[in-house]
Amino acid sequence: MVDFLTLDTDTLRHMQKQLTLKYENFKQKKLKLNMSRGKPCSEQLDLSSGLLESLNRNYQAEDGTDCRNYGGLGGLPEARRLFAELLEVQPDEIIVHGNSSLALMHDLITRALIFGVDGQEAPWGQQPIKFLCPSPGYDRHFAICEFYNIEMITIPIREDGPDMDLVEKLVATDETIKGIWCIPKYSNPTGVTYSDQVVTRLARMKTKAPDFRIFWDNAYAWHDLSSDPVPLKNILTACKEANHPDRVYIFSSTSKITYAGAGLAMVASSVPNINRLKKQMGIQTIGPNKLNQLAHIRFFKNAQNVRLHMKKHAAVLRPKFDLVLNLLETELGGKKIASWSRPQGGYFISFNTLPGCAKKVVQMAADAGVELTKAGATFPYGIDPNDENIRIAPTYPPLAELKTAMELFTLCVQLVSIENILRSREHSSTELLLHEESRVQIV
Numbered sequence: 001m002v003d004f005l006t007l008d009t010d011t012l013r014h015m016q017k018q019l020t021l022k023y024e025n026f027k028q029k030k031l032k033l034n035m036s037r038g039k040p041c042s043e044q045l046d047l048s049s050g051l052l053e054s055l056n057r058n059y060q061a062e063d064g065t066d067c068r069n070y071g072g073l074g075g076l077p078e079a080r081r082l083f084a085e086l087l088e089v090q091p092d093e094i095i096v097h098g099n100s101s102l103a104l105m106h107d108l109i110t111r112a113l114i115f116g117v118d119g120q121e122a123p124w125g126q127q128p129i130k131f132l133c134p135s136p137g138y139d140r141h142f143a144i145c146e147f148y149n150i151e152m153i154t155i156p157i158r159e160d161g162p163d164m165d166l167v168e169k170l171v172a173t174d175e176t177i178k179g180i181w182c183i184p185k186y187s188n189p190t191g192v193t194y195s196d197q198v199v200t201r202l203a204r205m206k207t208k209a210p211d212f213r214i215f216w217d218n219a220y221a222w223h224d225l226s227s228d229p230v231p232l233k234n235i236l237t238a239c240k241e242a243n244h245p246d247r248v249y250i251f252s253s254t255s256k257i258t259y260a261g262a263g264l265a266m267v268a269s270s271v272p273n274i275n276r277l278k279k280q281m282g283i284q285t286i287g288p289n290k291l292n293q294l295a296h297i298r299f300f301k302n303a304q305n306v307r308l309h310m311k312k313h314a315a316v317l318r319p320k321f322d323l324v325l326n327l328l329e330t331e332l333g334g335k336k337i338a339s340w341s342r343p344q345g346g347y348f349i350s351f352n353t354l355p356g357c358a359k360k361v362v363q364m365a366a367d368a369g370v371e372l373t374k375a376g377a378t379f380p381y382g383i384d385p386n387d388e389n390i391r392i393a394p395t396y397p398p399l400a401e402l403k404t405a406m407e408l409f410t411l412c413v414q415l416v417s418i419e420n421i422l423r424s425r426e427h428s429s430t431e432l433l434l435h436e437e438s439r440v441q442i443v
């Protein structure tokens, strides 16, 4: 493959014409494909067929609780045991709740703004506060901060997690930094898993704010794509060892294990944090949907079966990720106009264009009928400072649609890149000309 930057202007113009013709052909097809969100496909949802039927008119939990009735705020004991084992915490360190971990995160922040997090420090909402946002990251985390006027500080994300030198420096001196968003495993969208060293540093770091909290969104904890899962160090244990036992809230859910939006969500933390949370949640609700918890328990029975179930998800998803990665390689490899992640798990491929091209690529794809995640969405305030990151979500469309969408996408990337290179050449030759003219005048 030829490095586009080394091609002469005539060759690039010729390619531009040919690619434009192809693009116009795509437009004629009147496509209507949506690759904007990381949703499970119907084949994945089918893997949980039988879950709801597993109740079989028997609604009694192991302790005799009739799950059709009120109560059981922290979740069924058997549900707490199962997800405690999966998240490597103790059953009294977890609440298994409703259908959405995002709702748990949102509510926790709302309560922190009103009441604080520990009953000692002032409510977060009494002064302007800030959150650290490793980016590219999850747009809905950033939306919560924006909604509540929490200032977001972008932290670059590296191969092994957030830039810890910067994180440590900032939290050590600024008391108004109250939290950090982390997606520690197969991160959305970069696919990065935090190294042991990063986990340890997050647990140990000195924070000016005594009530600093880590929001550990382990949404993709079991979502391996390869048969060789990437390990993640236990943050709760690390925090205990570092003498900061209350520093972290761990979130997860079965949204991408069983049913998206109709699964189980959970939060894990220190026992004091969990007890405090349960008290507050008791004002909000009499208890979660225990029937759904019971159905999940009957369906899976144990943690090993959850892991086996996730291998079935991987078998559905791997061909989709392979297709996207192969197409990116054949169409864009070696052209030096883009780079992308090759994730070992999770739901996304993170794609970087040449600086200044992402918005235009997403717009061109949309104009030809393929909707992608909005450019900029992976950064606080929707502003990607380099306008280069695009989140590719390969899970939902069927293979054939995915292929068409990615063919169009790679075409758009090439067209926008050529345009960008030509424009910068024109710009620099104009600059050169102006420079020459000013020299002549000076002489």
Ligand SMILES: Cc1ncc(COP(=O)(O)O)c(C=O)c1O
Binding pocket: 038, 099, 100, 101, 102, 103, 138, 183, 188, 217, 219, 252, 253, 254, 255, 260, 261, 265
């Ligand atoms: C990082 C991350 N957290 C949370 C969620 C949403 O989780 P839930 O369905 O449990 O609210 C998603 C969904 O895409 C996600 O990517």
